[in-house]
Amino acid sequence: MANSARFDMQAHVRRINSQDKVATGILTAIVAFVLLILAAIIIYILVQGAGKLFDVSFLTGEPEQFRAGGGIGPELFNSFYLLFLTLLISVPISLGAAIFLAEYAPENGVTAAAKTLIETLSSLPSIVVGLFGFLFFVLMMGWGFSIISGAIALTMFNIPILVRVIQQALEDVPRSQRDAALAMGLTRWETTIHVLLPVAMPAIVTGIVLSAGRVFGEAAALIYTAGQSAPALDFTNFDFTSPSCPWNIFRPAETLAVHIWKINSEGVVPDLEAVSNGTAAVLMVCILAFNIIARLVGKALERRLTRE
């Protein structure tokens, strides 16, 4: 009797152990498959663009319309400048909206509707945002194809993502921290600024940098807003109305992602493929850098918070 019970137990253990092994195997295979595809894409792009990736004249040179040997200098600068302006507008707005939603908003229909709207906005196709920007900022406001039109279109595209990330980061702050602050008689504002934001900061910064990666690689929202031409830039020109002044926010500004799209759809340069591959490699290295920076900064902030 006792023997047979022990026998059953062993069979049961064998069975659940083999189930565990099978499950582990299947999950590992799925992950390996996904990683393989990703690695293949990344390696392909890097290998194809490797020749141009370390070519200074390509990274700083002007693009060519008809001849071979064009560079992506203005596009590289435009991408970063546009990203900077986008974050400059979208981070404060998102921070305010997220703080309101996480800490202040009463739980009622209006708040629920606002949250649903933000979620809807975050899944809006970027070409729709781009065409709206074209109609509204480029035509109606009369800003033309310009950095500011592009930056605001990207802001519309970026705000919902940032609001959700920041709101989540604030809501993830442990209940006990809130209790500690309130029990000392701190107002909601003091609690938010001095206790909740510092605790949530690593997650917020990580979220901002990751969203920066998305903005940096965005093309569809920019084709009809920031435009597809990159005027030659003169960094000694501080005439803010001149199209060659890099800081002029009313000049057209093609970015790296738009550049890839344009030369592949209507480019006539003979070295079209090399330029396209090189640009793609540069773009991807930048975005990889954003992701790595996001991790490093997030970890560093977290360490500072709990430093012994």
Add this chain to the structure above:
Amino acid sequence: MQETVIAEHQGIAGVPTMISIKDFNLWYGDFQALKNITLDIPENRVTAFIGPSGCGKSTLLRAFNRMCDLVSSVRVDGSIEFNGQDIFKSDANALRVGVGMVFQHPNPFPMSIRENILYGPRRMRRMGRAEADELVEKCLRDAGLFEEVKDKLDDSGLGLSGGQQQRLCIARALAVDPKVLLMDEPTSALDPISTSLVEELMMELSHDHTVVVVTHNMQQASRVADKTAFFYLGELIEAGETKQLFSNPHEPRTKDYLTGRFS
């Protein structure tokens, strides 16, 4: 202060009352968590609330500094007076400065040890460097933590051990000079050594603070409390001097609980 004759079951004769609870009821939505509580908390003594989980002892403690307000479905009836003033008619943030709280899980702010202590007082007045240093040292000494952390005052409070964090939270609460210190199961997340440190602290602090502690640990109540109140299913069953309540409870339910017949 009130020095009226206090009914025998109410507790310690001749000690002024710091918090006076009269016919107090509290509901979470439809659920009545506290039923007709009438109780006096004596000044500069340790009062312990005991009772099984869900008996309302923590709810009552959280009513004293109006942390219960944060739950939107809460409704109250009756009065709680602190220093002779109805707490539900005064400003909640001002009340919380006079009635400090220490929680079950240590929750220092994400700042340095020094900043944890100075944050509260700095909200209320300007302080010079010397005065600030003095206050930090005094609060940490009062919380029995100074010797352990004096060389790392600028390190994060979150880097301390659990027991140290809890004493830092006590020091932080003391920094704004509250009259009352509420402690919600302050040692249930601590090891035995840290627990006995915090227990000693409660008794020392009660020389010039009114301490109210909620505890699941009856031995703890008998060790530290001058007065003990036993709650069951939202009712105050019995309150009195700790020695008397533990050795000679009037109510059969108190006796059953103390002897472990239910928990």
